[in-house]
Amino acid sequence: MTDVTVVRADNPGPMTLDGTRSYVLRAPGSASCVVVDPGPDVEGHLATLAGAGPVEVVLVTHRHADHTAGSARLHELTGAPVRAADPAHCHGGEPLRGGERIDAAGLRLDVLATPGHTADSVSFVVTGPDDVPVVLTGDTVLGRGTTVIAEPDGSLRDYLASLDVLERAGDGRVGLPGHGPALDDLGEAVRAYRAHRLERLDQVRAALAGLGRDPSTDDDLADAVVAQVYADVDPSVRRAARQSVVAQLAYLADAPA
Template sequence: MTLDGTRSYVLRAPGTPSCVVVDPGPDEERHLATLAEAGPVELVLVTHRHADHTAGSARLRALTGAPVRAADPEHCHGGDPLRAGEAIEAAGVRIDVLATPGHTADSVSFVVTVPGGAGTGAPVVLTGDTVLGQGTTVIAEPDGSLRDYLASLDVLERVGDGHVGLPGHGPAIDDLGVAVRAYRAHRLERLDQVRSALAALGPTADADAVVAHVYTDVDPSVRRAARQSVVAQLAFLRDEPA
C-alpha cells in the first residue's frame, strides 16, 4: 500500500540553515532522528491524516520543538490548522497550500518556490497521496470523494503542468500535468467499467460484486483498496442526474 515506503521531504532555500519537513512518516526512531539532524527544523507540515504520514509527528516535535501543522486539527501539534490558499514562508522558501481533497477530505498539496528565483526558480508540487509516483490513488473510506478528487486533479493540472511533482510514495514525477491527465483518463475509464458492471449486475449491485466484475486484473493483495475506490465510484454514479 505504501509502494517502497512513505516519502518525507526536507525543504530549504540554498544557504538557509533551517528547514521545513513535510510528512514525518511512521514513528520510526532512526528515520525521525535523521530528519531532526537535517535541521534546525523550523516547521513540520502534513499532507493528510493517514498514519504512514503522521505517526511520527509528535515525536519529531519532541525532538525539534517545531510546530506541526495539518489541515485536520487532530494532527496539529503546537501549530494552527492549515488553511487553503495560505502562503507560508519558512526556511527561505514559499509554500502555497492547496486544498486537494478526494483521497481523504483533509488532503492538501504544497507548491514550493524559492522567492527571487534562487536555485532553479521553478516550483515543485508536493502531492501527498493525491498523485503517486507510480500506480493510482485509493479514494479512501470513510470520507474520500471521487467528485472532490476529480476537482483536485484539475487544480493540480493547472499548477503542475511542466513542473516536477513530489509524491508521498514512489519516484518523483517529471511533469505533474502529464501525470494528472493520465490519472484522470484512468479514473474515467474505471467509471465506464463500473457503469457497465451495473448494467450487467443491476443498479443495486453492491461494491463487492462490482469489484469482482471490474477488478479482475488487480492482485488480491490490493483488493481492499480497490473496494474503497469502488464505494466512491458507486456514490459518484448514484449521485449523477438521471
C-alpha cells in the first residue's frame, strides 16, 4: 500500500484543530517522495519534510497560510517544484489543473478540482502499484468538525458540487484531511457533511422567515442570522460561522424561486 507519513505542524488552534497535517507520500521501496501541503513557515517542520528523502514535487491543496506559508522555504531546501491551483503559490512549478494526472515517487496522483472552501481548493486521489486509492482532501473535508466557506472566494454552491465529486472518489476509501484524524470511509463522511449543510440551510431559511427578510449578504442580516443559527458556537469560531452564513445567504439569494 502507499507509504503515508503525517508530519503535523505545531500550530494548533480553533481553525487548525491539532495542527496542519503535511503528508509525505511514496510507493513502497521508492527513494523519492511527494509532499502535500508544506504547512506554516516553521523551520523545524520544513526540515523534517525536506529530510524525508529526495522530494520530487510539492503539492498544495489551497491558498490558506497554514498550508502554504512554508512553500517557498521548502522549495529552497529541496529544489522541488511547488505546484498549486493558484499561480501565486507556485514556486518553480506549473499551476495544477483539475483532471490532471501526476506520476511521482512511484505513485499516480489524480488532481480533483474541489472548490468551495476556497476557489482554488483541490484534492488528490493517490494510487500506488496494485493499491486501493486514498484521497487527500485538504480543508474540503476535515477529520472532525465542519469546514468554513471562506471569504472572499468561498462558495456554498461550489462546495456542495465538490462534495458530490469527493463522494464518488472516496466511497469506501480512506480520506486524509488537512486537519484532524484520517477518515476510514470518505464517502460516508461526505454524506454526513452534506446532511449537515442542508440542515444548516433549513435553519437559515427558518431564521429569515422569523426575521421577515429576504436572503441578502448585508452585514446586519448576516449578524442577525448568526445570532439565531449559531448562538451556541464558541466565540473563537464565531467569525468562521459568520463567513458560512454569508455564503449560505448568497446561495439562497441565487436559488431559483
